[in-house]
Amino acid sequence: MYIPTLADMLVAHERIKPYIHRTPVLASQYLNDLTGAELFFKCENLQKAGAFKARGASNAVFGLTEEQAAKGVATHSSGNHGTCLSYAAGRRGIPCTVVMPRTAPQAKKEAVRGYGGRVVECEPSTTSREAVFAEVVAETGAEFVHPYNDPRVIAGQATCSKELIEQAQGLDAVIAPIGGGGMVSGTCLTLSNLAPQIKIYAAEPEQADDAYRSFKAGHIIADDAPVTVADGLKVPLKDLTWHFVQSHVTDILTASDQEIIDAMLLIWKRMKIVMEPSSAVPLATILKNKEIFAGKRVGVIITGGNVDLDLLPWQQK
Amino acid sequence: MYIPTLADMLVAHERIKPYIHRTPVLASQYLNDLTGAELFFKCENLQKAGAFKARGASNAVFGLTEEQAAKGVATHSSGNHGTCLSYAAGRRGIPCTVVMPRTAPQAKKEAVRGYGGRVVECEPSTTSREAVFAEVVAETGAEFVHPYNDPRVIAGQATCSKELIEQAQGLDAVIAPIGGGGMVSGTCLTLSNLAPQIKIYAAEPEQADDAYRSFKAGHIIADDAPVTVADGLKVPLKDLTWHFVQSHVTDILTASDQEIIDAMLLIWKRMKIVMEPSSAVPLATILKNKEIFAGKRVGVIITGGNVDLDLLPWQQK
Numbered sequence: 091m092y093i094p095t096l097a098d099m100l101v102a103h104e105r106i107k108p109y110i111h112r113t114p115v116l117a118s119q120y121l122n123d124l125t126g127a128e129l130f131f132k133c134e135n136l137q138k139a140g141a142f143k144a145r146g147a148s149n150a151v152f153g154l155t156e157e158q159a160a161k162g163v164a165t166h167s168s169g170n171h172g173t174c175l176s177y178a179a180g181r182r183g184i185p186c187t188v189v190m191p192r193t194a195p196q197a198k199k200e201a202v203r204g205y206g207g208r209v210v211e212c213e214p215s216t217t218s219r220e221a222v223f224a225e226v227v228a229e230t231g232a233e234f235v236h237p238y239n240d241p242r243v244i245a246g247q248a249t250c251s252k253e254l255i256e257q258a259q260g261l262d263a264v265i266a267p268i269g270g271g272g273m274v275s276g277t278c279l280t281l282s283n284l285a286p287q288i289k290i291y292a293a294e295p296e297q298a299d300d301a302y303r304s305f306k307a308g309h310i311i312a313d314d315a316p317v318t319v320a321d322g323l324k325v326p327l328k329d330l331t332w333h334f335v336q337s338h339v340t341d342i343l344t345a346s347d348q349e350i351i352d353a354m355l356l357i358w359k360r361m362k363i364v365m366e367p368s369s370a371v372p373l374a375t376i377l378k379n380k381e382i383f384a385g386k387r388v389g390v391i392i393t394g395g396n397v398d399l400d401l402l403p404w405q406q407k
Numbered sequence: 408m409y410i411p412t413l414a415d416m417l418v419a420h421e422r423i424k425p426y427i428h429r430t431p432v433l434a435s436q437y438l439n440d441l442t443g444a445e446l447f448f449k450c451e452n453l454q455k456a457g458a459f460k461a462r463g464a465s466n467a468v469f470g471l472t473e474e475q476a477a478k479g480v481a482t483h484s485s486g487n488h489g490t491c492l493s494y495a496a497g498r499r500g501i502p503c504t505v506v507m508p509r510t511a512p513q514a515k516k517e518a519v520r521g522y523g524g525r526v527v528e529c530e531p532s533t534t535s536r537e538a539v540f541a542e543v544v545a546e547t548g549a550e551f552v553h554p555y556n557d558p559r560v561i562a563g564q565a566t567c568s569k570e571l572i573e574q575a576q577g578l579d580a581v582i583a584p585i586g587g588g589g590m591v592s593g594t595c596l597t598l599s600n601l602a603p604q605i606k607i608y609a610a611e612p613e614q615a616d617d618a619y620r621s622f623k624a625g626h627i628i629a630d631d632a633p634v635t636v637a638d639g640l641k642v643p644l645k646d647l648t649w650h651f652v653q654s655h656v657t658d659i660l661t662a663s664d665q666e667i668i669d670a671m672l673l674i675w676k677r678m679k680i681v682m683e684p685s686s687a688v689p690l691a692t693i694l695k696n697k698e699i700f701a702g703k704r705v706g707v708i709i710t711g712g713n714v715d716l717d718l719l720p721w722q723q724k
Contacts, residue, residue: 114431114433116431116453119455135679136433136678136679136680138436140679197676355716358681358716359514359716361453362452362453362457362680362681362682362712363453363679363680363681364675364679364680364681365679395679399672399675399676399719399721400721400722401722402716404716404717405717405718405722
């Protein structure tokens with residue numbers, strides 16, 4: 091297992107600069123008053139292809155040799171990694187195949203195709219996804235870019251926190267959603283090297299709390315097919331992300347689906363940004379744990395903005 | 408009639424800096440490809456209180472003497488000016504009364520109250536609004552801050568374009584929605600002085616096209632109670648805004664309500680920002696008039712983000 095280093099993150103940032111936005115950091119006085127903390131929202135929903143995963147995907151795609159690149163890339167993804175890998179492959183002009191659960195939001199399937207990628211559907215379980223994916227790789231010879239358990243991807247995601255600490259000085263803590271742990275691992279990589287005084291928190295849906303239980307148990311616990319409105323956070327930790335989580339995360343906090351939806355609506359109303367349920371989990375957990383964050387300067391990573399605008403979570407009866 | 412000057416705008420910018428955001432300018436490769444232009448979106452939906460009108464309102468409120476301020480401020484507004492005047496009055500700690508049509512979005516009434524302002528309802532016509540408002544002023548002695556036909560307000564709105572030309576270099580044109588003409592007048596004030604080579608376009612709903620007809624006729628034409636999805640743009644030009652429009656605007660372009668809704672959904676999907684129908688009128692008109700903007704660098708002012716999230720325009724059957 092190769093563990094990505096600070097140097098890998100710095101190389102990644104130079105490599106991907108032409109293909110990503112340096113996303114803005116936004117603040118809301120209303121949310122500061124409500125939480126008692128000073129919150130700095132790093133808006134990766136405004137990132138290329140609508141998610142931070144454009145960083146890791148671009149680092150993986152543009153790091154390939156010509157020979158590797160010719161066969162294309164492939165992945166399995168509950169959504170944004172697939173879109174972002176398709177985006178990065180499109181920018182390099184190479185083929186991309188994405189295995190996605192048939193239950194994934196239609197908007198995410200269309201987004202993969204919109205950037206030129208091919209979608210192959212599987213059942214909404216880890217087991218089915220891995221089986222279908224093995225067939226795809228055998229058939230194409232494509233380079234597998236795992237959504238998170240890949241040093242190239244983690245080094246790419248780590249560039250987000252590098253920008254955040256340049257944009258918001260003197261942070262006491264950073265909190266990010268956790269699914270497979272790619273963003274949290276990248277955050278750990280950057281902050282443990284460049285700003286080890288900043289505490290790192292992960293935020294997870296109660297209904298897909300495998301990372302929380304893993305953290306408490308001291309070993310990886312994986313669920314098959316959890317159900318939560320935060321559809322980007324259903325996947326389990328793997329060895330590489332587990333390494334970062336257990337080494338550098340201060341705590342994992344959880345919130346119910348209703349709390350996540352309430353926090354999402356608050357952000358839409360007060361900050362005027364379109365973001366997906368997964369991105370609302372950090373604010374939901376801050377609102378439940380005000381004592382941890384009161385008086386602190388807290389970076390909050392808004393991970394993505396790819397949501398079905400025809401029916402929003404608070405409109406569903 | 409006092410016509411605000413470049414000096415008024417510069418004084419306004421220094422005065423209001425503690426109370427407003429320097430909003431970001433965002434871009435979308437997808438929308439650039441779609442229009443053939445290079446678009447720079449000045450995101451006043453991310454402004455304090457969710458609209459550019461925080462600029463003019465703050466300039467008016469913080470320019471009052473102590474004696475004037477003690478009696479408070481009052482206005483009539485189809486929405487955002489009322490919210491923003493309430494915001495500015497709240498920051499100064501003085502009373503604010505807003506006369507609003509009873510048909511205005513519930514979210515806008517709540518926003519006025521949320522900042523501490525008082526809402527008095529009238530019928531949805533210019534005639535009724537002016538009658539009810541006269542009663543309010545007689546009763547309170549409050550300082551009237553007109554939503555747009557006021558030099559203090561126009562000087563405040565003019566600060567938006569000053570930031571825009573600092574943030575996006577070498578623009579060929581700027582386009583903003585037009586209702587009463589406050590933002591367009593402010594844009595004219597700044598650009599005619601600081602960057603007269605930049606062409607200024609105004610964008611208006613076909614269903615409330617009084618500014619368009621005024622522009623073509625050479626005198627103000629006012630409608631009573633037009634109906635359009637772009638609810639912020641129903642009010643007519645007045646003498647001060649007419650002065651700026653006829654002096655500096657290159658053309659006024661119009662779009663249908665369906666075209667406005669389509670453009671709004673495009674911006675939400677691709678740019679991941681929450682903005683109101685009025686703010687989508689410029690993109691709707693650019694998409695209809697690609698030949699005017701092709702190959703040009705165009706500033707597009709997204710004027711506000713206050714929209715009812717329970718039922719979005721594209722969800723209404």
